[in-house]
Amino acid sequence: MSAPIVEAVGVSKRFGGVQALTDVSVAFGPGEVHCIVGENGCGKSTLLKVISGAYRPTSGQVVVDGTAYDHLTPRQALSAGIEVIYQDFSLMPNLTAAENIALPGSVAGGRRLYSRTAARTLAERAVVRLGVEIELDIPVGELTVAERQLTAIARALAHEAKFIAMDEPTTALTWKEVDALFAAVGRLKEAGVALAFISHKMQEIFSIAERVTVLRNGAVVTSGRPDEFTHASLAETMTGRGSQSFDRVAPRNKGRAPALKVTGLGRAPLFADVDLEIGQGEIVGLAGLLGSGRTEIAEAICGVKPAQTGTIEVLGRPTPINALADAVAAGIGYVPEDRLTQGLFLDQPIGDNIVATHLPARRGFLNSRAIERRKARVVSDLRIKLGKLTDPVRSLSGGNAQRVLLGKWLVGEPKVLILNGPTVGVDVGSKFDILGVLNAQSLQGLGVLIISDDVPELISMCHRVLVVRSGRIVRELSGDQLREDTVVAAVTA
Amino acid sequence: MANQELLLVGLMVLLILGVSLKFPDFFGLQTLFNVLTASMVGMLFAVGVMLVLVSGGIDVSFLAVGILSAYATVKYGPQDDSAVVVFAISTAIGLGLGLLNAAVVIVARTSVLIATLATSSIYLGAMFAFIGGEVISTLPQPLQTLGTTHLITVKGEVRGTTSLNVLILVVLVVCVLVWAFLHFTIAGRSVFAVGGDAEAASRAAISVPRTRVLVFAIAGAVAGLAGIISVTLSGRADPTTFMGRELDTLAAVVLGGVAIAGGKGTVRGAVLGVLLISLVTASLVPLGIPTIWQRAAVGALLIGGILLQTAISRRQRIRPILDAPAPEVTNA
Numbered sequence: 001m002s003a004p005i006v007e008a009v010g011v012s013k014r015f016g017g018v019q020a021l022t023d024v025s026v027a028f029g030p031g032e033v034h035c036i037v038g039e040n041g042c043g044k045s046t047l048l049k050v051i052s053g054a055y056r057p058t059s060g061q062v063v064v065d066g067t068a069y070d071h072l073t074p075r076q077a078l079s080a081g082i083e084v085i086y087q088d089f090s091l092m093p094n095l096t097a098a099e100n101i102a103l104p105g106s107v108a109g110g111r112r113l114y115s116r117t118a119a120r121t122l123a124e125r126a127v128v129r130l131g132v133e134i135e136l137d138i139p140v141g142e143l144t145v146a147e148r149q150l151t152a153i154a155r156a157l158a159h160e161a162k163f164i165a166m167d168e169p170t171t172a173l174t175w176k177e178v179d180a181l182f183a184a185v186g187r188l189k190e191a192g193v194a195l196a197f198i199s200h201k202m203q204e205i206f207s208i209a210e211r212v213t214v215l216r217n218g219a220v221v222t223s224g225r226p227d228e229f230t231h232a233s234l235a236e237t238m239t240g241r242g243s244q245s246f247d248r249v250a251p252r253n254k255g256r257a258p259a260l261k262v263t264g265l266g267r268a269p270l271f272a273d274v275d276l277e278i279g280q281g282e283i284v285g286l287a288g289l290l291g292s293g294r295t296e297i298a299e300a301i302c303g304v305k306p307a308q309t310g311t312i313e314v315l316g317r318p319t320p321i322n323a324l325a326d327a328v329a330a331g332i333g334y335v336p337e338d339r340l341t342q343g344l345f346l347d348q349p350i351g352d353n354i355v356a357t358h359l360p361a362r363r364g365f366l367n368s369r370a371i372e373r374r375k376a377r378v379v380s381d382l383r384i385k386l387g388k389l390t391d392p393v394r395s396l397s398g399g400n401a402q403r404v405l406l407g408k409w410l411v412g413e414p415k416v417l418i419l420n421g422p423t424v425g426v427d428v429g430s431k432f433d434i435l436g437v438l439n440a441q442s443l444q445g446l447g448v449l450i451i452s453d454d455v456p457e458l459i460s461m462c463h464r465v466l467v468v469r470s471g472r473i474v475r476e477l478s479g480d481q482l483r484e485d486t487v488v489a490a491v492t493a
Numbered sequence: 494m495a496n497q498e499l500l501l502v503g504l505m506v507l508l509i510l511g512v513s514l515k516f517p518d519f520f521g522l523q524t525l526f527n528v529l530t531a532s533m534v535g536m537l538f539a540v541g542v543m544l545v546l547v548s549g550g551i552d553v554s555f556l557a558v559g560i561l562s563a564y565a566t567v568k569y570g571p572q573d574d575s576a577v578v579v580f581a582i583s584t585a586i587g588l589g590l591g592l593l594n595a596a597v598v599i600v601a602r603t604s605v606l607i608a609t610l611a612t613s614s615i616y617l618g619a620m621f622a623f624i625g626g627e628v629i630s631t632l633p634q635p636l637q638t639l640g641t642t643h644l645i646t647v648k649g650e651v652r653g654t655t656s657l658n659v660l661i662l663v664v665l666v667v668c669v670l671v672w673a674f675l676h677f678t679i680a681g682r683s684v685f686a687v688g689g690d691a692e693a694a695s696r697a698a699i700s701v702p703r704t705r706v707l708v709f710a711i712a713g714a715v716a717g718l719a720g721i722i723s724v725t726l727s728g729r730a731d732p733t734t735f736m737g738r739e740l741d742t743l744a745a746v747v748l749g750g751v752a753i754a755g756g757k758g759t760v761r762g763a764v765l766g767v768l769l770i771s772l773v774t775a776s777l778v779p780l781g782i783p784t785i786w787q788r789a790a791v792g793a794l795l796i797g798g799i800l801l802q803t804a805i806s807r808r809q810r811i812r813p814i815l816d817a818p819a820p821e822v823t824n825a
Contacts, residue, residue, distance in 0.1 A: 052696070054695075054696050073698075074695060074696055074697070074698045075698040075700075077698075078697075078698045079698075084696075086696065089693075090690075090692070090693040090696045090697070091690070091693055092685070092686045092689035092690050092693050092694060092697075092756070093689050093690060093756070094685060094688065094689035094752075094755075094756035094757050095682075095685055095686060095689055099682065103679075103682055103683075103686060103697060103699075104697035104698050104699075106679050107679055107683065107697060107698045107699050108698040111679050112678060112679055112680070113677055113678055113679065114676070114677055114678055114679050114681065114682050115677070116676075268815065269815050270815065271815060272815055293815070470815060471815040472815070
């Protein structure tokens with residue numbers, strides 16, 4: 001391998017009492033995609049933040065183009081051509097996408113004057129280079145999660161970077177956009193750019209990586225070429241335990257009222273004529289491209305943006321749903337798409353988040369003993385890794401935060417649980433746990449609707465998959481038709 | 494122009510037309526000059542407050558900074574030097590006090606509201622303790638001259654004359670400078686970035702402390718200038734002039750569409766907010782409504798302005814997803 005462009009040498013990082021990284025050394029060579037993999041909380045994101053200058057390492061150095069830094073500042077890093085696509089995007093919500101894309105380069109370059117047209121041109125070029133479409137002239141806060149992700153990616157491509165690190169850049173994207181991203185990655189490789197890539201999706205890792213480094217508990221476990229691993233061996237190295245799978249048991253819903261029955265649901269101009277039925281104990285998938293209306297349908301069922309026409313029945317009882325509160329009262333739980341912003345009070349304690357929607361009370365007074373019992377049960381049932389129940393949710397890794405969100409809904413013992421991208425941004429180990437919890441819940445009669453891009457996941461979990469296109473359910477796949485190729489074909493047709 | 498600003502302009506037009514229907518004299522240069530004169534000091538304060546709000550924080554020390562700067566300048570400053578020097582001294586004191594504000598916010602890692610609440614009390618206390626509290630009614634000669642130097646004077650239809658002081662030009666220049674700073678400099682865009690998300694801004698290589706220092710320095714300097722202009726226009730230096738009027742400026746700025754949560758605001762909005770409030774006050778007089786109702790009117794406008802902001806932020810783009818014809822449904 002030729003001389004690395006960016007190298008972390010013996011990097012350790014402590015946060016208070018937590019050792020996030022221990023003596024990590026990783027080198028990123030030109031024209032090479034280097035995947036950093038590991039479970040949530042293994043230190044991948046921390047490593048990237050040390051390299052980008054956002055964190056100062058406790059010990060160790062970052063070497064950029066042969067120059068060693070004990071403490072790189074974000075400005076030095078950007079000036080040296082280091083770009084990081086953060087997991088949380090790190091965009092300014094009040095600025096337009098164009099400005100978000102252009103501003104960091106101008107700041108790092110020590111420029112004094114700002115020109116909106118120049119910023120627009122730069123941003124447009126970056127977006128074209130990426131091969132996608134983003135609304136450049138409205139505040140980023142008004143964009144969808146996917147558009148924000150694309151903005152963050154475009155920002156990294158806007159400047160002549162020598163090293164680009166991508167922290168789970170594909171979780172919010174559809175296959176089409178992922179293809180565009182991978183094509184851009186290919187061009188960057190040819191241009192000699194070094195790339196670090198963090199992902200939980202095995203297919204992505206194996207299709208894109210030249211080199212894979214596995215982190216566990218903040219230390220490098222192993223590093224090698226992807227052909228030295230199999231999916232199973234990589235998962236095993238990451239988790240430290242053997243690979244697992246679960247059995248799908250057919251739901252016994254003969255003679256029982258469906259958990260959820262939706263008839264003729266519509267809301268112009270988003271979706272129309274939506275009929276679907278989820279039996280008790282049945283897991284149904286809702287597949288569709290981003291912008292196909294899949295999220296809108298889910299949000300209508302759970303009352304976030306109610307439907308204009310159609311009826312909804314829970315356990316055979318017609319239930320008009322005009323607000324989220326109606327849905328909760330009827331026993332419909334909804335785990336939203338953007339776990340970081342929509343579902344949790346990030347700065348509030350983990351325990352309080354768990355019981356936020358369902359507080360046990362007697363005559364208007366909170367029953368604190370019952371509350372503590374519920375918190376403890378959810379934490380042990382879902383195996384949430386945490387310091388104290390009073391720590392803020394923000395202190396948790398992505399997968400554990402997702403479990404808190406899931407736990408919050410299971411506390412209320414819903415009849416139907418609607419999950420939008422339940423394992424987005426979740427590592428293999430946690431993913432298995434979450435799917436396991438859903439599986440166990442469905443056996444107890446819970447009806448589950450999973451909205452997901454992850455086709456292997458839908459196939460392994462669901463009894464049936466409904467395909468959404470242009471705001472309508474166009475296909476239902478079950479039994480032998482539940483194969484990866486048929487689902488992908490139905491969705492993209 | 495943002496919707497809210499258009500609405501302010503619309504309200505002002507309605508108000509002018511409404512009052513003019515009853516009192517045709519109201520529609521004239523006299524009203525214009527009265528409103529502008531009443532707004533001059535407020536506009537400067539509002540621009541400073543707006544700047545701090547955009548960077549993410551509510552500054553309540555601007556009036557203390559303004560009056561302390563002006564009062565100290567009048568009391569200890571040169572008595573016969575040119576007005577430019579006097580103005581420069583007051584502006585410089587304001588800048589220094591602004592830097593102190595920034596130091597407190599950055600070192601104590603506290604919210605701007607708490608920090609400036611504290612410094613505001615300290616500034617006022619220090620003024621009364623060390624400089625004095627008596628009204629100075631004889632200003633330095635150059636300020637007296639400046640106070641009566643008018644850009645334009647018009648004769649009233651019925652009685653007397655109305656004049657527009659030349660200092661309106663200073664106010665305009667400051668507004669234009671701050672506007673240009675916010676829109677055409679990287680430092681100005683950084684103010685928006687920090688107000689939008691300070692963490693993300695720092696990852697984008699923006700120095701958050703440096704941006705805050707800059708914002709408070711400018712806001713302090715503008716407040717110092719506003720203070721001395723107020724003294725010049727009124728012909729006296731009264732340390733109690735602005736006491737308890739902070740919320741009037743904040744109300745004007747919020748009316749102008751500047752977000753309390755930070756990251757959003759324009760010079761134009763802040764200026765329009767101040768003008769609207771001055772116009773409301775000016776309209777109450779010919780209508781024979783006691784001026785005590787002015788504050789209630791401002792309060793009502795403020796609630797209206799906030800409701801509007803909420804309504805605007807709730808409005809979302811809806812992209813149509815449905816095709817016109819229904820696709821063929823194939824159930825397997």
